[in-house]
Amino acid sequence: MVFPKPPSESDLFLHSNFASRYVTDSLPRWCMPENSMPKEAAYQNIHDELQLDAIPKLNLASFVTTSMEEECNKLIMESINKNYVDMDEYPATTDLHNRCVNMIARLFHAEVGENENAIGAGTVGSSEAIMLAGLAFKKKWQNKRKAEGKPYDKPNLVTGSNVQVCWEKFARYFEVELREVEVREGYYVMDPAKAVELVDENTICVAAILGSTYNGEFEDVKLLNDLLLEKNKQTGWDTPIHVDAASGGFIAPFLYPELEWDFRLPLVKSINVSGHKYGLVYAGIGWVIWRTKDDLPEDLVFHINYLGADQPTFTLNFSKGSSQIIAQYYQLIRFGQEGYRSIMENCRENAMVLKEHLEKSGRFHIVSKDEGVPVVAFSLKDRREFDEYKISEMLRRHGWIVPAYPMPPAAQHINVLRVVIRAEFSRTLAERLVFDIHNVLHELEKEHPRKVIKNIEEENKGLVDNIGVNNTHTALDAHREIIAQESNKRQKIMAA
Amino acid sequence: MVITSTVTHPDEQRESLCSTFASRYVRDPIPRFKMPENSTPKDAAYQIINDELMLDGTPRLNLASFVTTWMEPECEKLIMASLNKNYVDMDEYPVTTELQNRCVNIIANLFHAPINEDETAVGVGTVGSSEAIMLAGLAFKRKWQTKRKAEGKPYDKPNIVTGANVQVCWEKFARYFEVELKEVKLTDGYYVMDPVKAVEMVDENTICVAAILGSTMTGEFEDVKLLNELLTKKNSETGWDTPIHVDAASGGFIAPFLYPDLEWDFRLPLVKSINVSGHKYGLVYPGVGWVVWRSKDDLPDELVFHINYLGSDQPTFTLNFSKGSSQIIAQYYQFIRLGFEGYKKIMENCMENTRILKERLERTGRFNIISKDIGVPLLAFSLKDNSQHTVFEISDQLRKFGWIVPAYTMPPDAEHVAVLRVVIREDFSRSLAERLAHDIEKAVKLLDILPSALSTRAAHVTAITSETSEKDKKSALEIQKEVALYWKRLVDGKKLGAC
Numbered sequence: 004m005v006f007p008k009p010p011s012e013s014d015l016f017l018h019s020n021f022a023s024r025y026v027t028d029s030l031p032r033w034c035m036p037e038n039s040m041p042k043e044a045a046y047q048n049i050h051d052e053l054q055l056d057a058i059p060k061l062n063l064a065s066f067v068t069t070s071m072e073e074e075c076n077k078l079i080m081e082s083i084n085k086n087y088v089d090m091d092e093y094p095a096t097t098d099l100h101n102r103c104v105n106m107i108a109r110l111f112h113a114e115v116g117e118n119e120n121a122i123g124a125g126t127v128g129s130s131e132a133i134m135l136a137g138l139a140f141k142k143k144w145q146n147k148r149k150a151e152g153k154p155y156d157k158p159n160l161v162t163g164s165n166v167q168v169c170w171e172k173f174a175r176y177f178e179v180e181l182r183e184v185e186v187r188e189g190y191y192v193m194d195p196a197k198a199v200e201l202v203d204e205n206t207i208c209v210a211a212i213l214g215s216t217y218n219g220e221f222e223d224v225k226l227l228n229d230l231l232l233e234k235n236k237q238t239g240w241d242t243p244i245h246v247d248a249a250s251g252g253f254i255a256p257f258l259y260p261e262l263e264w265d266f267r268l269p270l271v272k273s274i275n276v277s278g279h280k281y282g283l284v285y286a287g288i289g290w291v292i293w294r295t296k297d298d299l300p301e302d303l304v305f306h307i308n309y310l311g312a313d314q315p316t317f318t319l320n321f322s323k324g325s326s327q328i329i330a331q332y333y334q335l336i337r338f339g340q341e342g343y344r345s346i347m348e349n350c351r352e353n354a355m356v357l358k359e360h361l362e363k364s365g366r367f368h369i370v371s372k373d374e375g376v377p378v379v380a381f382s383l384k385d386r387r388e389f390d391e392y393k394i395s396e397m398l399r400r401h402g403w404i405v406p407a408y409p410m411p412p413a414a415q416h417i418n419v420l421r422v423v424i425r426a427e428f429s430r431t432l433a434e435r436l437v438f439d440i441h442n443v444l445h446e447l448e449k450e451h452p453r454k455v456i457k458n459i460e461e462e463n464k465g466l467v468d469n470i471g472v473n474n475t476h477t478a479l480d481a482h483r484e485i486i487a488q489e490s491n492k493r494q495k496i497m498a499a
Numbered sequence: 500m501v502i503t504s505t506v507t508h509p510d511e512q513r514e515s516l517c518s519t520f521a522s523r524y525v526r527d528p529i530p531r532f533k534m535p536e537n538s539t540p541k542d543a544a545y546q547i548i549n550d551e552l553m554l555d556g557t558p559r560l561n562l563a564s565f566v567t568t569w570m571e572p573e574c575e576k577l578i579m580a581s582l583n584k585n586y587v588d589m590d591e592y593p594v595t596t597e598l599q600n601r602c603v604n605i606i607a608n609l610f611h612a613p614i615n616e617d618e619t620a621v622g623v624g625t626v627g628s629s630e631a632i633m634l635a636g637l638a639f640k641r642k643w644q645t646k647r648k649a650e651g652k653p654y655d656k657p658n659i660v661t662g663a664n665v666q667v668c669w670e671k672f673a674r675y676f677e678v679e680l681k682e683v684k685l686t687d688g689y690y691v692m693d694p695v696k697a698v699e700m701v702d703e704n705t706i707c708v709a710a711i712l713g714s715t716m717t718g719e720f721e722d723v724k725l726l727n728e729l730l731t732k733k734n735s736e737t738g739w740d741t742p743i744h745v746d747a748a749s750g751g752f753i754a755p756f757l758y759p760d761l762e763w764d765f766r767l768p769l770v771k772s773i774n775v776s777g778h779k780y781g782l783v784y785p786g787v788g789w790v791v792w793r794s795k796d797d798l799p800d801e802l803v804f805h806i807n808y809l810g811s812d813q814p815t816f817t818l819n820f821s822k823g824s825s826q827i828i829a830q831y832y833q834f835i836r837l838g839f840e841g842y843k844k845i846m847e848n849c850m851e852n853t854r855i856l857k858e859r860l861e862r863t864g865r866f867n868i869i870s871k872d873i874g875v876p877l878l879a880f881s882l883k884d885n886s887q888h889t890v891f892e893i894s895d896q897l898r899k900f901g902w903i904v905p906a907y908t909m910p911p912d913a914e915h916v917a918v919l920r921v922v923i924r925e926d927f928s929r930s931l932a933e934r935l936a937h938d939i940e941k942a943v944k945l946l947d948i949l950p951s952a953l954s955t956r957a958a959h960v961t962a963i964t965s966e967t968s969e970k971d972k973k974s975a976l977e978i979q980k981e982v983a984l985y986w987k988r989l990v991d992g993k994k995l996g997a998c
Contacts, residue, residue, distance in 0.1 A: 034605060034608045035834055046573035046577060060583075062588065065585055081549070091905075099551070105533070106530070176802070285823060287823040305667065319818055321668055339537045342538040
């Protein structure tokens with residue numbers, strides 16, 4: 004333990020953090036400082052700077068969990084110093100990991116016996132999970148081609164252009180060609196028919212997404228399975244499917260249990276899901292599950308054998324914290340299926356509330372579907388005076404982070420705003436957000452008065468309407484003016 | 500937030516039995532295979548898990564690991580407060596991103612990266628040295644491939660040269676990224692990579708030579724300077740331009756403070772990238788590593804993804820995407836809290852405690868000290884006399900006293916040597932060192948009394964050999980190898996536990 008440097012004479016008088024010299028020295032950016040500083044000062048300085056980060060709970064851009072129960076926080080802090088990979092030293096933690104894998108595998112209807120251990124692994128997130136799954140497909144395909152005496156140097160993967168960036172990373176880092184099915188206006192996910200057309204003998208797998216990042220939609224995995232089965236029969240290529248259920252994996256089993264998207268479909272060989280999205284755990288945990296032992300080539304697995312029990316490991320990361328794994332187990336037994344169902348139903352309900360209010364305003368197209376991940380993606384009907392980016396920027400000033408993105412190729416001309424409804428996004432917050440969106444629209448309209456005109460009649464009608472509005476200064480208008488003034492004040496302070 | 504289920508169980512209705520241990524949850528079997536249908540009250544869930552975790556080892560008594568097991572409460576406060584920040588949301592958490600960048604700069608400067616005064620260093624925070632090594636290896640592979648393509652030569656058989664003492668993540672890298680691993684075998688008494696032999700193995704397909712600063716087995720520093728000199732010479736003869744990567748997972752936060760004159764980092768021209776574990780002697784809880792490149796040219800741009808969130812460009816090159824921010828903030832805390840003098844003091848304390856432990860063990864007269872004085876503060880020791888008992892038995896005895904001190908066999912070609920290894924971390928105080936020494940002495944004495952589990956086996960082996968012809972008589976060394984192999988099978992593949 005470090006003993007702090009003896010304080011200078013002047014510091015002795017002023018033990019307060021903010022009276023010490025450490026608040027006048029700037030924090031080091033380039034080089035390690037020569038001397039130590041008292042721990043209170045270190046804490047205070049960093050804590051203060053971090054206040055300029057956004058508030059995680061108001062970050063509506065992210066699917067990742069931002070709130071957990073106190074009991075779980077206790078468990079997390081207690082296990083923060085346990086290095087997960089020391090399986091020999093922490094057998095109970097390892098057991099919890101295995102239980103999570105078993106539970107999630109059975110949730111996805113994996114082909115595994117009652118007391119049999121499922122094949123899967125905990126990862127740091129869906130990125131690692133996808134890389135492991137992709138690696139397994141690549142190795143399996145290579146082994147098959149080698150056995151057939153055919154070339155195996157040009158593997159490719161078929162997926163939609165709405166795919167998350169980690170698939171592009173996988174393709175680039177592991178030297179697999181990425182074949183993307185382009186989306187189109189009105190159909191923002193991968194078209195199974197087009198995907199199957201792109202499959203050839205070098206395709207290691209087709210990746211379908213359950214819960215597209217852009218609008219939360221579920222891709223039609225069943226249709227993909229049926230079409231691919233047919234093609235496989237014709238060609239004999241045996242191309243498998245991977246389902247990227249990063250967000251949808253903890254939604255579908257609870258809200259849409261009849262939807263067949265998982266191992267119930269014979270061609271689905273592996274699935275990944277993010278524990279830190281609707282698995283309801285803080286950032287840093289994902290899961291990948293394989294259908295059976297055969298779907299994970301043995302030569303990729305490293306075996307640890309201690310005291311008889313075989314622990315196969317196949318992860319990219321080695322040392323990492325145990326906290327999130329324990330937290331995932333806590334959530335699974337704390338909530339159970341009924342708890343998760345209840346939470347997801349709440350999310351869907353709040354998403355509907357938000358969606359209905361936005362529709363009622365008449366200003367937005369709703370781009371997300373009702374069935375899918377609880378996300379509301381919407382675009383402006385009229386973008387002539389201001390666009391979605393402007394709305395996003397204005398919402399920031401109210402404290403909300405609502406991102407605006409272009410849709411994937413070939414629908415990049417469509418921009419959307421997207422609100423992710425997480426477990427902690429209550430009805431109250433939903434209504435408040437709606438209120439603030441209306442305020443923002445109002446503010447923007449004042450800056451850019453609407454010229455909604457299509458023909459003379461409408462123009463006249465519009466003028467009358469405007470006059471009407473201007474003459475009746477409602478309470479709502481007064482309220483809005485106050486808010487606008489406050490907002491301007493805030494802007495001036497921030498700009499200073 | 501979930502409103503707890505309205506279905507009340509008879510137990511919960513009775514207010515007199517609000518105690519966790521009075522409820523039915525301590526009687527119901529724990530779910531292991533299937534997600535339970537119903538919820539559990541949060542205090543019961545907490546208690547159930549907490550109780551099971553009591554059976555885990557005590558992290559601070561885990562002397563097998565280099566990974567930090569104690570941090571100051573102020574830092575834990577910061578960690579707690581940032582648990583819910585997803586690091587990858589760089590636009591939403593700009594300060595956290597800035598702290599990462601500051602850490603990269605600080606570490607790059609610590610390693611004498613050739614960067615100008617206010618230029619930003621090229622590097623990234625990772626989840627650990629495994630990810631860091633994979634990124635570094637990927638950069639080397641891509642750079643080599645590009646060069647070979649430009650020369651019109653084949654680029655399908657890349658290889659990497661390293662010592663057999665290398666940590667398992669190099670083997671993972673080789674297997675997953677389809678690079679051949681050429682290992683320089685060790686010899687009895689020389690447990691690190693021999694630079695001369697390494698350079699001999701280099702050919703036109705070698706993407707880099709990886710040297711280790713702080714070998715997992717013995718804590719020794721490999722002679723990077725000599726490697727650099729020999730490789731420079733070979734490069735000038737062949738024109739291949741083979742670079743060096745230094746795996747400084749444990750040594751990277753030791754050498755700059757204890758051995759500042761030791762040239763192992765970017766001061767050597769052929770060193771192009773270095774990785775270090777923030778969670779080892781960087782003094783942070785598990786989950787953070789760092790990789791730094793010499794310059795922009797050493798990181799091929801095509802591997803870098805650019806995220807454009809509302810205008811600002813943030814280049815990213817990591818295998819993991821979403822992850823917690825806590826450890827990165829904790830790393831920055833340690834840098835400014837301790838500063839250069841703080842880290843130096845801590846490392847000096849570690850070395851002093853290592854020395855104390857070493858002297859006590861030498862005094863018993865029963866052990867050979869395998870680890871060197873210069874290196875990472877750890878103690879690796881073997882038994883002088885292996886005939887009656889092995890280090891594996893000592894390890895077992897120490898477990899009973901509460902200590903986790905692992906026993907390993909050395910990598911090829913020194914598998915007949917088995918060692919016990921104690922890692923001296925920041926929180927391993929003098930009093931703990933003396934207690935451990937006392938317990939080791941006790942363990943040895945206990946084993947002296949116990950009959951040898953080995954003698955029967957050794958007898959069996961001798962019996963067999965006496966049946967065979969004189970020519971087949973095994974040497975003492977061979978018997979020793981067989982015995983070690985028997986114990987090795989019990990802890991097969993234990994190389995993964997060495998971290």
